Every structure is written in C-alpha cells, then in structure tokens.
Amino acid sequence: MPENETARVKAQERFEEDIRSTLTIMQFGPRESRMGAWENLKAGLDSFRGKISKELARELGKIYMVEKDEGVAVFASRIVPLVVLWSELGTPVRLANNPPKVLSDWLWHDFRHPSHVLRVADPGRLRRDEDAVIEIARSLSRAEFPHTEFLCVDSRGFAPEMAQLERVVALCFVGRLSLFGRDAVHSWSGARPWHYRFAMESRPKDLKRGELHPQYHSLVRDGAKNDGEAVYRTEETNSRRIDYGLIRRHVVSSSGRSVVVVQIAGCSSLATRAVAHFAAYTLFFPGLNRKLIPTPPGIHAESHLEALIQVEAKTEGSEFGWSMQELRLLDLRVDNFRWNEDEFRWVPASRATINVTFPNVAARRSPFGRMSEIKIRIDDAPAGFRADSENHRLFLALCMAAAEQEDGVTLDDLGNNRQIWDDNSAKDAAYVTRRLRSIKRLRDLYAIDGCVCRMLSDIRLQIDKPTQPR
Known part of the structure; x- marks a missing residue:
C-alpha cells in the first residue's frame, strides 16, 4: 500500500475511534456534554475529508433520532447530513418516517438531497427576485445543502416534468408559478385547496413595471363570507408600501415518484423577498422567548404548509432593492x-362554530341584564359558563364585537366596557388578556395578537323569538 494511502487509512481509523469514544456521551451524558460531543464532531468533519464507514454514520443517525432535548436535536440535525455525506452511503437518506422536531428543519429537510431552487429571468428584468434567492442561499449553505442547485430559467415557459428531474426530490419556486409558464401552474400547484390564493395569477399584458394592479397585486382568503372580506391588497400611501406574500409546501406525486414543492411568492417583489426572508432566516432563529417554532403533532413527509406574511417598506430607493422595515406572520398552518x-x-385549525342565542330583540340590544336567558353553545355543546359570571360577560362581549369586526377586537375596547366587570371599573389590556387566558377550555377559539383579539371560530348571533314584543 502506498505511503500516502497508508497514512490516509490510519487517519480515518483514528478519526472514527475518536467519534466512537463519544457515542456513549452522545446518548447518555448530561445535556452540556451531549452538545459538546456534537460540536466536536462538526469541528472534526470541517477538517477531515475522508470517508466515514456507513455503520458509524448509521449509529450517529440513530442517536440523533432519539435525542429529546430540542436544542441538541436542532444542532445535531444539521450535522447528520454532513456525516452521511462523508460516509459510504453517498447521499443523505430521506428521514421520511422520522421528521425533524423544528419547523425550519422540516421545511427545508428534503433540500439536503438533490434539489433545485428556481427563479425566472426575462428580457425586461434579468434580475427578477434575485434578492429573494440570496435570502434563501444564505441559509441553504453548500456545507449543509451540498446537493441543492440554484437555477435561473426562461420565463417563456419552464415546467420541469418528472422524467426530467431524475434524482431531484425537492423544488423551490421563487415567484408565482405563473411566471414559470402555464404548464408549471398545472403540474406543480398540487391538488389540495389552499386557504389563500392570488386574486389574479397572470400579469396583465398592459401593466407597466412599478405599477400596482388591484387584482394582480392582491391575495384573497377562500371561504370568506363575501367578496369584500379577507382581501390582502398591496397598497402605497405616504411613500410606504404594504405587501403580502405566501409560503406553500406540499408534495406532488406522479408515475410512482414524489417531489416536495416549496413556493415562495409575493404580490410584488417586496413580499417575495419578505417571504423568502421569513422561510430561510426568521424560522431558523429563536423568537423573543428564545425558542424555535416546533413541528405540530403528527407531521410527516407528505404534510403541507401554508403561511401568509405581511411586510412594510419605504418606496424611496426601491428601484435599487427593497429595505424591509416590518415583517409580520399573519397566518401559519400545517x-x-x-x-x-x-x-x-x-x-387545531378546524374552525369551531359559536352560536349565541338571545331570547328576543331587547336582550340582543341590552344583553348584560339578562345573561341567564342568553345561551352560548360551541359546536352544539354548552359553553359551560356560570350564569352572569365575569368570564360569561367577557366572552359574550367578545363574540358580539367579533361578529361585527372582521379584523379583531381591541383589548382596550373590552376593558373599557364597564358592564363586563364585577366592580364596574375599566380594565387595562393586560387584565383583559389574563381573564381571557383563564378560560382555558376555550383558548383554541381565539388568538391574541398584541392588543387585538381575533376569533378563530365562526360566530352566529341569533334571536330565539324575533317577533316577540319588545
């Protein structure tokens, strides 16, 4: 055996021995020691470029799968693909039956395998959505995603077919699917209905660059009570633009093959960049509570995701690129x-139905004096309030206000309604929040966003005897 080859084999053996000496610590050591072992492994992989035996790679993969600490599991999930990359397995195995525990890792997991990130180039704007692609590329690094290719394709109609993809297992479309041609919309949209969609998919031919179109630059929520509700339209006022965008993740199957499809698209280029920033940056970093968004119960390889993002930016200087100033997650579903x-x-995303029944018109107009006669039922079951309790009055007031206000009810308005409170004095938003959260059995029916409470349920106000004399 040549001297250089002998040295390489010995170096590999020493490297594997060092790794094996830490396997027990990785499995059974205290948290700090387990994290340190994974950190040392990454440092070794960064400096070692030989092959690791597939047996050792599998052992490390099994240890990662049973790791219960979220922080250690997140860090390890980004090391395991490197381990497999330098093993005899050749490419990372798809962990379809063992999904990651953190949403960001699940969303991009399949891009550790042969995959494409696609954007469109056209004669009018060769750099279309380049900023959005840069946002994605900063997170999908070559070290952790060595099999991901970033491609710029022709806007005259690019719709990759299963037969053309060969080993590709994941696609990311940056921009609306219609930009990639009609066939792309047909082939890669998926069969399931979405909660949000673009009001107009194809760009009007006479729409000039920089102009806003009321339909093309808007999103609508399917299932809204009427056409005027839940429209998210790009708007510019006082040199500021408010824009909206979508993230979608689903699986398309054909001819015995499945491909993961991620769509990153905004009403305008501002939202496309904002959505990319959220998907490839915000999801990867802890929030104010220093935690990453976990995956929901029962998530699997075929699960679908949908997110609605709002962003705000100054229009001044936007011809050179958008400078995002405020980004908000409006809705996230898996x-x-x-x-x-x-x-x-x-x-649970399924919307409950809250039925509030008043005995007559008079009780509908002045409900707080007749609480014992007002019935509140949730999906045909009693809400379970003690008659005329503070929580009873608070929830009734919330339902009545939310039925009239699609955008939510301010906590200040509830606090200032003195008829709700036992001592007949106004309350601040913090107090209202505490009271609402104390009704634990109903907390899935609403969401508190800052100083606004939004109902996650359908509310029906009805009068038992509408013709009864007042």
Whole structure:
C-alpha cells in the first residue's frame, strides 16, 4: 500500500475511534456534554475529508433520532447530513418516517438531497427576485445543502416534468408559478385547496413595471363570507408600501415518484423577498422567548404548509432593492393545525362554530341584564359558563364585537366596557388578556395578537323569538 494511502487509512481509523469514544456521551451524558460531543464532531468533519464507514454514520443517525432535548436535536440535525455525506452511503437518506422536531428543519429537510431552487429571468428584468434567492442561499449553505442547485430559467415557459428531474426530490419556486409558464401552474400547484390564493395569477399584458394592479397585486382568503372580506391588497400611501406574500409546501406525486414543492411568492417583489426572508432566516432563529417554532403533532413527509406574511417598506430607493422595515406572520398552518403566535403553540385549525342565542330583540340590544336567558353553545355543546359570571360577560362581549369586526377586537375596547366587570371599573389590556387566558377550555377559539383579539371560530348571533314584543 502506498505511503500516502497508508497514512490516509490510519487517519480515518483514528478519526472514527475518536467519534466512537463519544457515542456513549452522545446518548447518555448530561445535556452540556451531549452538545459538546456534537460540536466536536462538526469541528472534526470541517477538517477531515475522508470517508466515514456507513455503520458509524448509521449509529450517529440513530442517536440523533432519539435525542429529546430540542436544542441538541436542532444542532445535531444539521450535522447528520454532513456525516452521511462523508460516509459510504453517498447521499443523505430521506428521514421520511422520522421528521425533524423544528419547523425550519422540516421545511427545508428534503433540500439536503438533490434539489433545485428556481427563479425566472426575462428580457425586461434579468434580475427578477434575485434578492429573494440570496435570502434563501444564505441559509441553504453548500456545507449543509451540498446537493441543492440554484437555477435561473426562461420565463417563456419552464415546467420541469418528472422524467426530467431524475434524482431531484425537492423544488423551490421563487415567484408565482405563473411566471414559470402555464404548464408549471398545472403540474406543480398540487391538488389540495389552499386557504389563500392570488386574486389574479397572470400579469396583465398592459401593466407597466412599478405599477400596482388591484387584482394582480392582491391575495384573497377562500371561504370568506363575501367578496369584500379577507382581501390582502398591496397598497402605497405616504411613500410606504404594504405587501403580502405566501409560503406553500406540499408534495406532488406522479408515475410512482414524489417531489416536495416549496413556493415562495409575493404580490410584488417586496413580499417575495419578505417571504423568502421569513422561510430561510426568521424560522431558523429563536423568537423573543428564545425558542424555535416546533413541528405540530403528527407531521410527516407528505404534510403541507401554508403561511401568509405581511411586510412594510419605504418606496424611496426601491428601484435599487427593497429595505424591509416590518415583517409580520399573519397566518401559519400545517395540515390540520394552526400556529398561535401569542401562546407559542399549535392549535387545531378546524374552525369551531359559536352560536349565541338571545331570547328576543331587547336582550340582543341590552344583553348584560339578562345573561341567564342568553345561551352560548360551541359546536352544539354548552359553553359551560356560570350564569352572569365575569368570564360569561367577557366572552359574550367578545363574540358580539367579533361578529361585527372582521379584523379583531381591541383589548382596550373590552376593558373599557364597564358592564363586563364585577366592580364596574375599566380594565387595562393586560387584565383583559389574563381573564381571557383563564378560560382555558376555550383558548383554541381565539388568538391574541398584541392588543387585538381575533376569533378563530365562526360566530352566529341569533334571536330565539324575533317577533316577540319588545
């Protein structure tokens, strides 16, 4: 055996021995020691470029799968693909039956395998959505995502077919699918209905660059009570633009193959960049509570995700690129769960129905003196309040106000309604928040966003005897 080859083999053996000596610590040591072992492994991988035996790679993968600490698991999830990359396995195995525990890792997990990130170039704007692609590329680094290719494609109609993808298991479309041609919309939109969609998919031919179109630059929520509700339209006032965008993740299957599809698209280029920033940056960093968004219960390889993002920016200087100033997550759903940002947890996405029945018109107009006669039922079951209790009056007032205000009810308005409170004095928003959260059995029916409470349920106000004399 040549001297250089002998040295390489010995170096590999020593490297594997060092790794194996830490396996027990990785499995059974205290948290700090487990984290330190994974950090040492990463440092070794950064300096070592030989092959690791597939047996050792599998052992490390199994240890990662049973790690219960969220912080250690997140760090390890970014090391395991490197381990497999330098092993005899050749490419990372798809962990379809063992999904990551953090939402960001699940969203981009399949891009550790052969995958494409696609954007469109056209004669009018060769750099279309380049800033958005840069946002994604900063997170999908070559070290952790060595099999991801970033491609710029022709806008005259690019719709990759299954037969053309060969080993590709994931695609990310940056921009609306219609930009990639009609066939792309047909092939890669997926069969499931979405909660949000663009009001107009294809750009009007006479729309000039920089101009806003009321339909093309807007999103609508399907299932709204009427056409005027839940429209998210790009607007410019006082040299500021407010824009909206979507993240979608679903699986398209054909001819016995499945491809993960991630769509990053905004009403305008501002929101496309904002959505990319959220998907590839915000999700990867802890929030104010120093935690990452976890995956919801039951998530799997075929799960679908949908997120609605709002962004605000100054229009001054936008011809050279947008400078985002405020980014908000308006809605985030995975399968049958919806993210409650205020309480940092997933709640069932299926909307309950709250039926509030007043005995007559007079009670509808002045309800607080007749609380014992007013019935509140949730999905045909009694709400369970003690008659004329403070919580009873608070929830009734919330339902009545929310039925009239699609955008939510301010906590200050509830606090200033003295008829709600036992001592007949106004309350601040913090007190109202505490009272609402104390009704634990109903907390999945609403979400508190700052100083606004939004109902996650359908509310029906009805009068038992509408013709009864007042």
